[in-house]
Amino acid sequence: MENQGPESYGEHNADVYDEWHAALDPTDAVDRLAELIEDGPPGPVLELAVGTGRVTIPLAARGVDLRGIDASVAMVERMRAKPGGERIPVTIGDMADVDPEGDDRFAMVFVVFSTLFFLLTQEEQVRCFTNAARRLVPGGRFVLECPMPDVARYRHDQNLEVHQVGLDRVRLVAVRHDPVEQRFDGHHVLITNNGIRLAPASMRYAWPSELDLMARLAGLERRHRWGGWRREPFTAEGTYVTVYEKPAAPVP
Structure with a gap:
């Protein structure tokens, strides 16, 4: 399809997104992300493509210092209309740039569902990895939820x-x-x-090995790959979760 931009999906789907994805329970994702945040270095957390706040809002409700990026004004307006959504700072922009307002470094950057694949070229996906790594503190994590291409x-x-x-x-x-x-x-x-x-x-889908190479090019190391948010074994089917980590700075 021609004339697709970073904002296209959200602008065309914002009014039906929550209805059509009502069966997606964010509880497991929120539990695991909160656990990874507690176990990681201190600092704020950034979600790429916050959408209507399906994961953002319940995670922020646990006291996480959470920021967001989304290219779609319509999706963010839906999030801000929900209880708690109006308190989450969101930058309107392309998630490949990983460029929220301010100069903060993040303890975690994450993107859920299949949203990374909405970056429609390998170049954009590589840029997302590179920029996420640049904004992470040493020991910080880049967490992805992706579907296995079928x-x-x-x-x-x-x-x-x-x-x-x-x-x-x-x-x-x-x-x-x-x-x-x-x-x-x-x-x-x-x-x-x-x-x-x-x-x-x-x-634009990518295979797990391709994502690992993007991470390696960005200076990230894979720490976990699960078959879901409950740490299920990774298989060739369904949706999986990968945790990449920025190596800690060497001790002088």
Whole structure:
């Protein structure tokens, strides 16, 4: 899809995002992130692509000094309309730049769900790793939640799934796969008696080994890779969590 920018997903999907992802319980993510924060060096925490605050708000409610970045004004407005969301400082900008207002260094930078893959080129993803590492204190962590790419589901590099069928609505997901660019371009399609609603999304997926190389180029070391927020064993299916760490400064 043409004319995709960092803000495109949020601007097109903000009004339906919480409804369509209502089944995503953030409790496990918040518990594990809070544990990693407590176990790590002191300092503020930065979330990339805060969205509507699904993880941001409950984590901040635990007393975490939390900041955020998001490219979409519409998504941030949704977050700020929720209890507690208005108290979280958010910079509007491209998460690849990892450039919040101020000169703070962070004890943790994290990005959840599949959001890292909304950076649509390898160059942007590498830049995100590099800038995250630059803003971390020694011993700080860069935490990613990513889906394992499931390219086998794309017959002839396309896929159509039915996500909801009701008396007054049908919701479909239609996706094209470009294996050369490692890219998915698709739409959530909502069909109701009032018409058809399209919600576009594009992603550039990366394999775990590719992410590890990006981390290494940025000077980060992998500490953990789990098959989920409950520290499940890592497998080739589903969503996984990786914790990278900035090496502590050597003792003079």
